[in-house]
Amino acid sequence: MQGLEGSWELGVGRPTATPRRLVFEHTVEGLFRFSLRSRLSAQAWNGLRAAGIDLSKPLLPAYSYETWKRALELTVVDLHPLLPREEGWRRLGQEVVNGLVHTVMGRAMVGVARLLGPLRSLRRLNNTLRSADNYVEARLTELSPTSCEVWINEVMGQPTYYEGILQACIALAGGQRARARVVSREGSGARFHVEWEE
Known part of the structure; x- marks a missing residue:
């Protein structure tokens, strides 16, 4: 089946389906x-094409995790060459959310987020992230009406990217002065403390 890679089930000898990690078209768009x-240089656009995202053609329904990660790496270097790397990734996370709101999928999500407000929107964070790709998962622990802890299973080695995403999501839902910081790294994921003002 397209979009799935076969793997062998241990000790049984039957293939089982392991889903490929994919980022969906509207996220890239x-x-x-x-x-x-x-805002990107011609060199960056050429790098994106070489990485597998050719924006001169219609977008594919989905792109591999590896293609997306490489595209983000090229973009952060081109867009923020003078910033500390962590800050460049944080800003790129904000750009992803700010761009997504202009897509059909994103406009619907923003409308719901504004109705729900920051905390109730964060309760739906796992669904929100899963609408962008098929591999990121999130869990929320509420600490107060304006703070929580968020665990994300995959941060691509760049947790500040997800700090930017979290801050932008809270702002879209109406939270003021949103702050997100990494509390701990856990394998390929990370745990964040998130807070805002009403």
Whole structure:
């Protein structure tokens, strides 16, 4: 089946399906066609094409995790060459959310987030992240009406990218002065403390 890679079930000898990690079209569209469309250099656009995202053609329904990660690495270097790397990744996370809101999927999500407010929106964070790709998972621990702890299973080695995503999501839901910081790294994931003002 397309989009699935076969693997062998231990000790049984039958293939089992392991889903490929994919980032969906509207996520790519939001970042590169809306948020950054006139802000990247020609060299960066050529790098994206070489990495597998050709924006001169219709977008594919999904892109591999590896393609997306490489595209983000190229983008953060081009967009924020003078910033500390962590800050560049944080800003890129914010750009992803800010671009996504211009897509059909993103506009619907923003409308719901504004109705729900920050805390109730964060309760739906796992669904929100899973609408962007098929591999990121999140769990929420509520600490107060304006703070929580968020665990994310995969941060691509760049947890500040997810700090930016979390801050932008809270802001879209109406939270003021949103702050997110890494509490701990856990394998390929991380745990964040998130707070905001009403």
